[in-house]
Amino acid sequence: xxxxxxxxxxxxxxxxxxxxxxxxxxxxxxxxxxxxxxxxxxxxxxxxxxxxxxxxxxxxxxxxxxxxxxxxxxxxxxxxxxxxxxxxxxxxxxxxxxxxxxxxxxxxxxxxxxxxxxxxxxxxxxxxxxxxxxxxxxxxxxxxxxxxxxxxxxxxxxxxxxxxxxxxxxxxxxxxxxxxxxxxxxxxxxxxxxxxxxxxxxxxxxxxxxxxxxxxxxxxxxxxxxxxxxxxxxxxxxxxxxxxxxxxxxxxxxxxxxxxxxxxxxxxxxxxxxxxxxxxxxxxxxxxxxxxxxxxxxxxxxxx
Numbered sequence: 001x002x003x004x005x006x007x008x009x010x011x012x013x014x015x016x017x018x019x020x021x022x023x024x025x026x027x028x029x030x031x032x033x034x035x036x037x038x039x040x041x042x043x044x045x046x047x048x049x050x051x052x053x054x055x056x057x058x059x060x061x062x063x064x065x066x067x068x069x070x071x072x073x074x075x076x077x078x079x080x081x082x083x084x085x086x087x088x089x090x091x092x093x094x095x096x097x098x099x100x101x102x103x104x105x106x107x108x109x110x111x112x113x114x115x116x117x118x119x120x121x122x123x124x125x126x127x128x129x130x131x132x133x134x135x136x137x138x139x140x141x142x143x144x145x146x147x148x149x150x151x152x153x154x155x156x157x158x159x160x161x162x163x164x165x166x167x168x169x170x171x172x173x174x175x176x177x178x179x180x181x182x183x184x185x186x187x188x189x190x191x192x193x194x195x196x197x198x199x200x201x202x203x204x205x206x207x208x209x210x211x212x213x214x215x216x217x218x219x220x221x222x223x224x225x226x227x228x229x230x231x232x233x234x235x236x237x238x239x240x241x242x243x244x245x246x247x248x249x250x251x252x253x254x255x256x257x258x259x260x261x262x263x264x265x266x267x268x269x270x271x272x273x274x275x276x277x278x279x280x281x282x283x284x285x286x287x288x289x290x291x292x293x294x295x296x297x298x299x300x301x302x303x304x
Contacts, residue, residue: 025254028246032262035243037269040102040111040118041277042239045231047107051219056103057210059232060095063240064203070241071196079192079201086189087201093182095206096213101175105168110161110280115270116154116290117172122263122300123147124180132184143299150292159285195248203240260301264294 046055068077079087098118106114123144130136153159155169191198224232250259271290274280 025250025258028250029254029258029261031246032243032250033265033269035238035246036262037115037266038273039235039239039243040106040115040270041273042231042234043103043106043114044111044274044278046228046235047103049222049225049228050232051214051221052103052107053100053210053214053217054219054221055228055232056095056100057207057212057214059207059235059240060099060203061207061211063236064200064205064207066236067196067200067203067241067244071194071200075194075197077197077200079197080190082190083192084201086191087198088205090182090186090189090191091202091205092209093178093185095203096209097178098175098182099179100206100210100213101171101178105171105175108165108168109172110164110274111278112267112271112274112280112282113154113161113164113169113286114172115267115274116286116293117151117169118176118179119263119267119293119297120147120151120173120176121180121183122297124177125184126300128181128184140300143296147293147296147300150289150296153285153292154289159283159289161281161283161286195251196245199244199248257302263301264297267294 043056046059071077102114102118109117126136126140126144130141151173155166155173157166160166160169192201247259247262267290271280271282271286275282
């Protein structure tokens with residue numbers, strides 16, 4: 001009895017590969033959307049019983065050390081003095097100035113509002129580009145103005161959720177400015193070529209800055225609640241290691257316009273999770289301000 005081997009047409013193999021690749025892209029996008037959108041909720045739970053600077057600092061220190069330890073088994077972690085200095089500068093701006101200030105402010109600011117204010121990061125990047133005399137389209141500048149109008153709408157007296165003070169809300173705006181500046185200068189810094197290695201070092205340096213700041217501020221380290229402990233672990237393992245791995249994979253395997261959609265999807269996810277899980281109020285002005293900011297960021301990202 002003879003047997004024949006049926007060959008699979010190359011077009012079918014390409015289609016299957018394309019389908020598999022497409023599913024992988026969407027799986028990693030969903031990971032970034034849901035995880036980074038949920039980190040604001042986790043931070044809000046963390047700071048219930050953990051000092052913010054200490055909590056954020058140890059989170060990034062642990063995540064950075066774990067990431068570098070894992071990567072060190074497969075690739076070289078060597079970095080020159082200039083590269084480490086660049087990681088320290090950018091890590092201070094992103095992890096400490098960005099996420100650290102958000103953690104401090106979320107003692108008083110609901111997680112959904114915090115996420116929406118952080119969504120202004122792309123607006124700040126455009127401002128830095130314009131200040132550096134880079135060419136910026138008029139439509140992009142119009143998007144920036146509209147976005148900051150949305151920020152103002154959220155922060156005006158009577159528009160903020162009941163009991164939310166202006167000061168901590170402005171701290172988050174400052175955190176977004178720091179985040180944006182770190183992102184802007186990173187493209188001209190001599191960072192390591194490996195994106196995950198760079199992220200690991202940045203988290204380590206940012207964590208050191210935050211932990212030292214917590215000690216200088218006299219933060220008292222008590223016994224955290226079970227919920228806060230789980231939130232810390234979630235931020236370390238899921239919010240940092242898993243999400244950054246997915247994000248770095250996307251940067252290598254998906255169009256940047258598609259990857260950048262996280263900038264305006266994450267705040268929507270955060271608002272929904274905050275309302276459902278923590279019972280945060282979402283009023284008409286919050287919805288309006290969020291819509292303006294998200295739409296503006298979408299315009300800016302798609303025109304980048």
